[in-house]
Amino acid sequence: MNIGQAASSSGISAKRIRYYEQIGLIGPAARSAAGYRTYSERDLNTLLFVRRSRQLGFAIAEISTLLSLWQDRNRSSEDVKQLALSHVARLRNKIEELQSIVTTLQDLADHCGGDARPDCPILAELQGSKS
Amino acid sequence: MNIGQAASSSGISAKRIRYYEQIGLIGPAARSAAGYRTYSERDLNTLLFVRRSRQLGFAIAEISTLLSLWQDRNRSSEDVKQLALSHVARLRNKIEELQSIVTTLQDLADHCGGDARPDCPILAELQGSKS
DNA sequence: CTTGACCTTACCACCATGGGAAGGTGTAGG
DNA sequence: CCTACACCTTCCCATGGTGGTAAGGTCAAG
Structure with missing residues (x-):
């Protein structure tokens, strides 16, 4: 399977796959005679x-660890x-x-007229006026 | 006031201040005879x-807009x-x-032994085993 | 005059990804 | 066989913000 096929099957763009290989997250792919990357099941x-790890928000470095653990039959689930x-x-x-920001900002917005007049507690807050 | 003073007074590192100037978020600072940036009140x-805008999580581009609005006396609070x-x-x-990720991951972790044995529902999930 | 703190620009790095250029390859149809 | 066209390759550049650092200029105090 070429990289395009691997990309659409895995949901990772070809670009990203090459990047992951480049930084060593995944091992170098096998190559065809012409130099095309070839992927097995x-x-x-x-x-x-x-x-799936990315979807759960793990950073690349963490995924690297997860991959090692995954492939290690002697791993401990503790790790x-x-x-x-x-x-x-x-x-x-x-x-x-984020929640605290949302609360603050929503509260400020609630007290903002939202009309054509310039008065606005949001800007006042950003300005730091302690009125 | 030089950039170091401005940095410690504003809580923005000198590095960042120069960056903000460079990308045009803030106007170019006045310069002393020797070329030092000079900051007024x-x-x-x-x-x-x-x-403060950054602390509320606004992106640079949004802060740029906020700054324009702030300085525009004819702004409408609606904007x-x-x-x-x-x-x-x-x-x-x-x-x-993020909440959905937390829920998923916490649930998986709850069902993971966390001991020296290798069995782990977290890895099983990442692997995609639908068992 | 020296020292040390401060300033300047200029470059490289990070994370993770997208875009695109320039060129090779593989395949299908005319 | 030739031409399209889809696909592949590597290489460089960009993003958003920030940190680091190097090479050099400046300023004030002693």
Whole structure:
């Protein structure tokens, strides 16, 4: 299977596949006589694993670890769980941060006339006026 | 006031201030005879405005718009409100997305032994096993 | 005059991805 | 066989923000 086929089957663009290979996230693909990258079913499974990991928001470096664990029959599920939980913790922090911004901004917007007049508590807040 | 002073007063690193100037987010600073950037109180207010906007998660391009509106006495608060609300909507989407990931991942982690054995529903999910 | 803190520009790096150019390859139809 | 056209290759550039660092100029105090 060429890279285009692998891309559409895995849902990862050809561009990204090459990038993942370049940075060593996935091993170098086999090559045809003409130099075309060739992908096996096994390679495809790896790509799908990577894609699902990305969808769950893992960073490339984490996926690299996950891939090692995945391919290691002597892994301990503890390591995987630990990685997942620390990712979850990070996400929860991010959510809280965004939530607090949303609350602030929504509140400001609620008190903004939203008409043709220039007065606006949003700008006032950004300006830092402590009125 | 030199850039170092402006940086520590505004909470934006000198590096970032130069970057903001370079991309045109803020106007070019006045220069001393020796070529040092010089900042007035007014400039400092702008920097603080930018910093607060960043803290609320606005992208640079949006801050550019906010700055124009801020400096436009004939602005309509509608424009500001609209910008804020569309930002809020984007944030809400992002939060939902992250929340869904957290739920999934926490659930998987809950069902992972987290011991020395290799069995792990997290990896199974990433692998795509539909069992 | 020296020292040290500050400033300048200019470059490289990160993460993850998209775009595009310039050129080779593979295949199908005329 | 030739021509299209789809696909592949590598290479460079861009994004958004930021940090780092190097090579050099400036300023104030001692």
